[in-house]
Amino acid sequence: MLLLTIWPLFALICLGFVLYRKGFPDMGFWSAAERLNYFLLFPALLVASLARAPVRDPEVLRLGLAAVVTILLAFTGFVIARRLRPTPAARFGPAVQGAVRFNTYLGLAITGSLAGPEGLQRAAVYLAVCVPVVNVLSILALTEKGQGRGVLSLLRAILTNPLILGCLAGLALSISGIGLPFGTDRFLDLLAKSSLPLGLLCVGAALRPASMTKDLPVIIGNSAIRLGIMPLLAATVGWFFGLQGPEALTLVVFSAIPTAAASYVLTQQMKGDGTLMAGLVTGQTLIAIVTIPLMLQLLGLA
Template identity: 55%
Template sequence: MLELLLALWPLFALIVAGYLLRRADFPSEAFWPGAERLNYFVLFPALLFSSLAMAPLDNPALPRLALAVGLGLGLAWLALLLVRRMCGWPAGRFGAFTQGTLRFNTYLGLAAVGSLYGAPGLGLAALLLALMVPAVNLLSVWSLTAERGVSARSLLLPIIKNPLILACLAGALVNLCGLGLPGGTDRLLALLAAASLPLGLLCVGAALKPEQLRGEVSALGISSAIRLLGMPLLAGLVAHALQLPALESSVLVLFFALPTAPTAYVLTRQLGGDSQLMAGIITLQTLLAAVSLPLLLRWLG
């Protein structure tokens, strides 16, 4: 347990630092949106590209990993549809709960995988992102626009333009073509990638809104329990049923146990969803993950 805490506490220390820095208005309020854009469009794609470009794509466990992702997300999505029918949620509320259940904080996930499992874990995490990011974005957009009706173009365009998805596709293409990262390209990408995770975790902390925890206590608690406890349990059962190797099982369960992504708030607000509920879900899940993740990882061994 001590080793897990030593690996994870610096990650949450950066999240707390980001929150305190924004509260202190340092360096300025205008800094954080620019930092998020730099990370989202440049630094983080560099990390994903380099990880996938060097990942072992011929790993025989990968087809099972793809099947596990499909089963896990599919079962969770069917459960959400059933609960929506029972509770009569409007699209705005349904979209917030969908993102609180299916979306995940990629910055925290990759930082945790890198600390615990090193380069092999990061390669598998990049592959997981290539599988999960398009599916989760598609379901998030659909859930927020279900009542208004949505065209195939409006569903697919955000996915096609997503820099994380493009980086994953490009890295996989370079890998499959055997091009490698010659001429110091690997070092350049490593420098960009090294800046991504610390800046991303600071931005996660800066986006926290504790004031949004005052309302809808039961809804926030249920969403957090499902995401931080129910989803990793589902992933663990799927991994066991498919007999995934130990490292693949651990990385899969870890990603299903992450708190939801701060970018879910932006998407919810843009598409007219319940942004106040979404902000509360993001904040509470991120705070509770400081306790749930070490306990989960100890359970994983």
């Protein structure tokens, strides 16, 4: 049953890869589609989901805290490993992003498929808490010691992120009790419905199999951490915080999915090893087809 639920999502990723390779509809379409989704459709989905989410529910608050603890524990592990084996930021940054970042489209699609609207709401809460955290950690990991990066520039990078702005808007609507009046709920729902299918197609279009040949051992090792150790860590943290139901599912799903395709863009911008990052995105996405259902079955969440 789980495989029947998940395989259409990966089929969309594969379809995106095939369409991109065939040059259909044209090469300029994919960058435009990604921008449309990133700046409009996906933020609309976040606003709509968070505006309806029970953000004051203690279970939901525990989900947010457990998510941050999981990510910080993983990041701390990488910092300790770097002290034992010094690694330049150009390589350390992709390794950290490969472990702590997550493909938001796939995470929302899986939680929505398995837990319905309630799952989407929990997933939106997870994103509201964790997107700022992983962005800051990713920038820090890609910054060489002594190079420096001001607090203001970090804040600017966070507060101009459309996903974070969408999360803040949705949280404000939920906490204030305003919700989505005057038909705005229907308007945002119409925008949101196209976000996940288009996002998954764009994920497929961004895959670069050739980038896996250079650092295959590193890619396999990092993928084992991301797709194997991270969901086990998340399940342990979730158990410690007493999470159950859709909260536990959301925490584990977002820890079991591959890293974000946007990691490549950030790595390139900060002069990191873009080839390694592209290989991690591609390798993890391909391996996750098998590991996600296995991990959810193993942890009794499917």
